[in-house]
Amino acid sequence: RSRGLGDVYKRQVIFLYNGLFSQQTSQMFVQADSLYKLAKYDEAAKIYKNVIELSPQNPEAFDKLAMCLAMMGNVDSAKVLLKEAIEVDPKYAEAYATLSNLFFFEEKIDTSLALIKTARKLNPDTAVYLIYEGITYMYSHTLDTALRMFEKALEMQPNYAKAYYY
Numbered sequence: 650r651s652r653g654l655g656d657v658y659k660r661q662v663i664f665l666y667n668g669l670f671s672q673q674t675s676q677m678f679v680q681a682d683s684l685y686k687l688a689k690y691d692e693a694a695k696i697y698k699n700v701i702e703l704s705p706q707n708p709e710a711f712d713k714l715a716m717c718l719a720m721m722g723n724v725d726s727a728k729v730l731l732k733e734a735i736e737v738d739p740k741y742a743e744a745y746a747t748l749s750n751l752f753f754f755e756e757k758i759d760t761s762l763a764l765i766k767t768a769r770k771l772n773p774d775t776a777v778y779l780i781y782e783g784i785t786y787m788y789s790h791t792l793d794t795a796l797r798m799f800e801k802a803l804e805m806q807p808n809y810a811k812a813y814y815y
Contacts, residue, residue: 674703681713690717708734708741715747724751742771746778749785758789776806783812 681696697714704710711734715727728751734744749764762785769778783798802812 674700674707677703678710678713685713685717688720690720693717694721706737708738708744711737712741712744712747715744719747719751724755727751740771742768742775742778745771746781749781753781753785753788756788758785761785762789774805776802776809776812779805780809780811 677696677700681693681700684690684693684696694714694717697710697717700707700710701714711730715730715734718724718730719727728748731744731748731751734741735748738744745764745768749761749768752758752764753761762782765778765782765785769775769782772778779798779802783795783802786792786795786798799812802809806812
């Protein structure tokens with residue numbers, strides 16, 4: 650799952666506005682995001698942990714740390730962190746989506762589907778959540794519903810290449 654750098658800055662501006670980020674934690678986030686993209690998950694995880702210490706009410710830091718842990722094979726700890734992110738902010742859709750992906754890769758399709766539906770309810774204008782839901786339906790052999798999810802994603806974002814792939 651990748652996000653554009655513009656999205657990262659947009660979220661940081663929102664958090665700064667709400668007083669959840671200092672300039673220091675904002676810079677730490679940019680550094681950790683860069684390390685994550687370079688697959689330096691251990692280094693990125695250390696920085697995300699520091700962000701959590703400085704800003705424990707930031708669900709995105711929990712989500713990002715969870716993704717690092719999952720990439721390093723520590724899925725159980727990643728799940729715990731994602732549940733903490735949801736406790737910090739029950740409306741933070743990305744934590745549900747990330748948790749959904751972890752359950753999907755464990756082939757726990759029903760749990761994955763319930764979580765991605767929650768993410769979509771919280772953030773209905775996100776095409777990637779429709780794609781995730783469609784893929785999950787594909788694996789549960791509900792192909793008509795999967796196709797509808799992909800079509801909805803294309804209606805929302807006509808140039809979204811992943812929707813055409815599936």
